[in-house]
Amino acid sequence: xxxxxxxxxxxxxxxxxxxxxxxxxxxxxxxxxxxxxxxxxxxxxxxxxxxxxxxxxxxxxxxxxxxxxxxxxxxxxxxxxxxxxxxxxxxxxxxxxxxxxxxxxxxxxxxxxxxxxxxxxxxxxxxxxxxxxxxxxxxxxxxxxxxxxxxxxxxxxxxxxxxxx
Amino acid sequence: xxxxxxxxxxxxxxxxxxxxxxxxxxxxxxxxxxxxxxxxxxxxxxxxxxxxxxxxxxxxxxxxxxxxxxxxxxxxxxxxxxxxxxxxxxxxxxxxxxxxxxxxxxxxxxxxxxxxxxxxxxxxxxxxxxxxxxxxxxxxxxxxxxxxxxxxxxxxxxxxxxxxxxxxxxxxxxxxxxxxxxxxxxxxxxxxxxxxxxxxxxxxxxxxxxxxxxxxxxxxxxxxxxxxxxxxxxxxxxxxxxxxxxxxxxxxxxxxxxxxxxxxxxxxxxxxxxxxxxxxxxxxxxxxxxxxxxxxxxxxxxxxxxxxxxxxxxxxxxxxxxxxxxxxxxxxxxxxxxxxxxxxxxxxxxxxxxxxxxxxxxxxxxxxxxxxxxxxxxxxxxxxxxxxxxxxxxxxxxxxxxxxxxxxxxxxxxxxxxxxxxxxxxxxxxxxxxxxxxxxxxxxxxxxxxxxxxxxxxxxxxxxxxxxxxxxxxxxxxxxxxxxxxxxxxxxxxxxxxxxxxxxxxxxxxxxxxxxxxxxxxxxxxxxxxxxxxxxxxxxxxxxxxxxxxxxxxxxxxxxxxxxxxxxxxxxxxxxxxxxxxxxxxxxxxxxxxxxxxxxxxxxxxxxxxxxxxxxxxxxxxxxxxxxxxxxxxxxxxxxxxxxxxxxxxxxxxxxxxxxxxxxxxxxxxxxxxxxxxxxxxxxxxxxxxxxxxxxxxxxxxxxxxxxxxxxxxxxxxxxxxxxxxxxxxxxxxxxxxxxxxxxxxxxxxxxxxxxxxxxxxxxxxxxxxxxxxxxxxxxxxxxxxxx
Numbered sequence: 001x002x003x004x005x006x007x008x009x010x011x012x013x014x015x016x017x018x019x020x021x022x023x024x025x026x027x028x029x030x031x032x033x034x035x036x037x038x039x040x041x042x043x044x045x046x047x048x049x050x051x052x053x054x055x056x057x058x059x060x061x062x063x064x065x066x067x068x069x070x071x072x073x074x075x076x077x078x079x080x081x082x083x084x085x086x087x088x089x090x091x092x093x094x095x096x097x098x099x100x101x102x103x104x105x106x107x108x109x110x111x112x113x114x115x116x117x118x119x120x121x122x123x124x125x126x127x128x129x130x131x132x133x134x135x136x137x138x139x140x141x142x143x144x145x146x147x148x149x150x151x152x153x154x155x156x157x158x159x160x161x162x163x164x165x
Numbered sequence: 166x167x168x169x170x171x172x173x174x175x176x177x178x179x180x181x182x183x184x185x186x187x188x189x190x191x192x193x194x195x196x197x198x199x200x201x202x203x204x205x206x207x208x209x210x211x212x213x214x215x216x217x218x219x220x221x222x223x224x225x226x227x228x229x230x231x232x233x234x235x236x237x238x239x240x241x242x243x244x245x246x247x248x249x250x251x252x253x254x255x256x257x258x259x260x261x262x263x264x265x266x267x268x269x270x271x272x273x274x275x276x277x278x279x280x281x282x283x284x285x286x287x288x289x290x291x292x293x294x295x296x297x298x299x300x301x302x303x304x305x306x307x308x309x310x311x312x313x314x315x316x317x318x319x320x321x322x323x324x325x326x327x328x329x330x331x332x333x334x335x336x337x338x339x340x341x342x343x344x345x346x347x348x349x350x351x352x353x354x355x356x357x358x359x360x361x362x363x364x365x366x367x368x369x370x371x372x373x374x375x376x377x378x379x380x381x382x383x384x385x386x387x388x389x390x391x392x393x394x395x396x397x398x399x400x401x402x403x404x405x406x407x408x409x410x411x412x413x414x415x416x417x418x419x420x421x422x423x424x425x426x427x428x429x430x431x432x433x434x435x436x437x438x439x440x441x442x443x444x445x446x447x448x449x450x451x452x453x454x455x456x457x458x459x460x461x462x463x464x465x466x467x468x469x470x471x472x473x474x475x476x477x478x479x480x481x482x483x484x485x486x487x488x489x490x491x492x493x494x495x496x497x498x499x500x501x502x503x504x505x506x507x508x509x510x511x512x513x514x515x516x517x518x519x520x521x522x523x524x525x526x527x528x529x530x531x532x533x534x535x536x537x538x539x540x541x542x543x544x545x546x547x548x549x550x551x552x553x554x555x556x557x558x559x560x561x562x563x564x565x566x567x568x569x570x571x572x573x574x575x576x577x578x579x580x581x582x583x584x585x586x587x588x589x590x591x592x593x594x595x596x597x598x599x600x601x602x603x604x605x606x607x608x609x610x611x612x613x614x615x616x617x618x619x620x621x622x623x624x625x626x627x628x629x630x631x632x633x634x635x636x637x638x639x640x641x642x643x644x645x646x647x648x649x650x651x652x653x654x655x656x657x658x659x660x661x662x663x664x665x666x667x668x669x670x671x672x673x674x675x676x677x678x679x680x681x682x683x684x685x686x687x688x689x690x691x692x693x694x695x696x697x698x699x700x701x702x703x704x705x706x707x708x709x710x711x712x713x714x715x716x717x718x719x720x721x722x723x724x725x726x727x728x729x730x731x732x733x734x735x736x737x738x739x740x741x742x743x744x745x746x747x748x749x750x751x752x753x754x755x756x757x758x759x760x761x762x763x764x765x766x767x768x769x770x771x772x773x774x775x776x777x778x779x780x781x782x783x784x785x786x787x788x789x790x791x792x793x794x795x796x797x798x799x800x801x802x803x804x805x806x807x808x809x810x811x812x813x814x815x816x817x818x819x820x821x822x823x824x825x826x827x828x829x830x831x832x833x834x835x836x837x838x839x840x841x842x843x844x845x846x847x848x849x850x851x852x853x854x855x856x857x858x859x860x861x862x863x864x865x866x867x868x869x870x871x872x873x874x875x876x877x878x879x880x881x882x883x884x885x886x887x888x889x890x891x892x893x894x895x896x897x898x899x900x901x902x903x904x905x906x907x908x909x910x911x912x913x914x915x916x917x918x919x920x921x922x923x924x925x926x927x928x929x930x931x932x933x934x935x936x937x938x939x940x941x942x943x944x945x946x947x948x949x950x951x952x953x
Contacts, residue, residue, distance in 0.1 A: 067228070068337075075896050100435055153340055155322070
């Protein structure tokens with residue numbers, strides 16, 4: 001093998017691990033922050049006292065949120081169905097199909113998502129449409145008549161309910 | 166290069182060679198306007214690049230400023246409307262021109278050997294252009310872009326194996342966030358344009374390797390044309406026409422203002438941009454586990470079909486008339502694209518609610534007619550289609566009368582569907598009285614008899630075509646629903662065990678119903694509707710109260726208080742008795758509680774009384790009216806005043822939240838007994854003291870009322886404006902939409918350009934004149950050239 005050829009081969013052989021070595025911090029900087037999960041906490045949503053029984057009510061609430069370097073109060077909404085003074089079901093407003101926000105249609109007595117027509121009954125079960133699973137419930141507790149909810153996001157478009165943030 | 170300076174440069178840079186390479190090209194068969202599409206695509210790229218860079222002087226890729234910075238450019242920067250408009254329409258033009266260019270190249274057979282590589286770079290270019298339009302939309306952080314990106318990244322997430330990683334990589338995390346905006350920004354401004362630039366260069370160089378493919382007809386190939394000056398002049402005319410069209414669109418059809426992105430607002434119906442509609446519609450055919458085949462497999466297949474064309478069409482024949490199979494295939498592909506784009510545009514995923522009229526073959530006998538009206542009102546059509554309109558959740562009932570079902574079966578089906586099919590999702594209609602069910606059965610028995618009624622459209626889930634990007638939802642929906650039979654019974658049963666009088670029963674029944682969500686009694690309850698603590702002293706007879714509970718629309722057609730037909734007569738009577746017994750003033754927390762109960766309330770005049778006020782659908786936890794400031798002490802406007810909303814979207818939100826007090830289009834003077842004015846202030850036209858022809862001032866003025874609420878002056882006003890902003894009933898974004906609507910009612914455009922530089926219409930005319938001169942000059946040159 002001539003010297004020229006040897007040097008050519010050497011450059012080729014060394015450049016691959018070199019690229020990998022230089023690429024690793026670059027890729028890591030793009031991927032690392034993706035998996036940082038905020039520890040979910042219970043947040044006060046509001047008083048249950050004046051809520052009617054057995055019917056979905058949309059409740060808005062504010063929650064201190066960290067979005068990378070932005071610390072602010074984000075506004076979220078949840079669907080709340082009060083069963084009694086001590087029990088309520090809370091649904092995430094995110095449609096499990098592809099993430100649009102669905103609405104309650106009293107005429108039909110169903111939740112309907114405008115994006116692709118998923119329909120859910122009052123207890124969250126899929127009545128029609130492409131949603132792969134029923135509505136996601138959020139953990140909640142009631143203290144002194146106030147509702148506290150743990151705001152979580154779940155993977156959409158899959159059959160299993162999996163928290164992602 | 167005659168001048169000395171010119172020679173100095175051309176000795177040191179390959180200027181001459183570059184000019185020769187780019188301009189001295191012989192075109193077999195002569196120059197032609199058909200060959201302009203490629204240059205037009207290049208022109209579109211240049212327009213996007215230049216206007217894109219210009220926007221960067223103002224645009225800020227931060228969640229809290231993105232929308233505002235774009236609005237600032239559009240409203241306050243001279244010719245900002247033009248720069249933004251060219252960029253918006255330019256992106257649409259780019260996609261169209263690329264399509265036309267592909268079609269032209271396809272017909273000429275310019276993908277065949279040896280030009281395969283030039284062609285193969287094409288689909289990569291198409292993909293990059295589509296990707297650019299997708300990520301670009303998010304940058305404005307408005308409703309349109311935000312939801313498109315939300316659904317789009319979720320679709321990416323359904324890719325097998327790599328889906329979840331892909332989704333969080335694109336989003337920079339689990340949720341749509343600042344990181345999403347930053348990533349899309351880098352992609353849109355640097356990575357994708359860079360990629361596009363490289364691909365364009367490769368495409369041009371590959372093209373120049375063999376030059377223009379020329380006509381397929383041997384005779385015509387004998388004539389030779391020149392790129393410079395002939396083809397260049399034709400290209401110049403083509404691109405100047407395109408430029409004029411873009412300027413015209415920017416001037417007369419500004420890019421949509423859909424309002425700031427809002428995660429909470431459920432009235433916005435997301436829909437993809439037109440170039441993705443065909444895919445949106447087509448993947449609806451892939452249901453359940455096959456969905457990812459549709460969302461990932463289909464685009465991949467399309468890409469492969471395009472890019473591999475030179476390898477499955479290897480014949481050297483280029484005359485389109487002699488390539489029937491390929492031409493037919495191409496035509497079918499285009500027809501499929503157009504059909505699915507149109508279907509996608511027309512489709513409306515939300516099932517129609519009572520809105521669309523029932524098409525009937527012939528007038529019905531009175532009982533059946535009542536049944537038809539009930540069928541409408543009860544919302545049956547959300548699930549069942551009748552004569553072309555309705556949902557597809559339940560079976561089509563258009564021919565129900567011919568199915569041989571007995572009246573008894575139908576009655577049973579309506580009252581208790583589960584007795585026929587245990588796994589049905591049809592809810593039981595406990596709300597209907599015996600005669601009402603009979604009428605409905607009569608109606609159903611007529612369906613399908615007396616000839617068919619042709620439905621107006623093929624798709625069952627179709628509503629009237631939407632206008633514009635923000636799709637209107639059907640009639641307002643509200644969060645409060647009617648109680649199910651089960652929950653109602655247990656509470657009432659418990660109540661009955663303890664109580665014995667109607668008043669007691671009504672008192673126990675009241676908290677189990679949605680009433681307290683909107684009406685306060687004794688300081689506890691909502692503030693959307695009037696306080697009922699003093700209902701007994703308002704002079705409403707029991708018959709009025711029962712009518713109000715059953716059918717509030719009969720008293721006030723605009724109220725959004727729902728009718729409670731699910732309650733039995735006894736229950737309604739009990740409630741009415743209870744309410745009539747309430748003689749105290751409002752609870753001690755609310756203003757005016759010190760006064761003794763009002764004695765001067767007017768007796769209800771059934772012809773003019775508009776009845777009790779309505780209910781907010783998106784009720785936050787109800788709070789007593791003491792949170793509303795006294796009128797006259799309004800605080801500062803909130804962030805909503807500074808954001809530009811969309812008037813028609815604002816109209817939808819208005820119908821949900823404001824119409825029952827302020828009337829349709831803000832016009833009706835809805836009574837407000839107990840207030841000095843005697844009525845709720847009209848919004849259309851609004852009090853001249855609040856009006857301003859400057860949109861920002863006007864918005865700021867009314868914003869204070871919406872944010873902080875208002876108690877009208879008076880001894881004991883029945884209706885009080887809730888603090889929509891402070892109490893988080895509406896988000897700031899929703900308030901900004903409503904403000905745009907109220908301004909539009911008063912003839913003020915919230916998104917008006919404040920510093921145009923030159924009025925858009927004038928600028929368009931000026932551009933037309935300038936380009937007209939250019940065309941005239943070129944025309945003379947041509948005549949002169951041809952004359953030789």
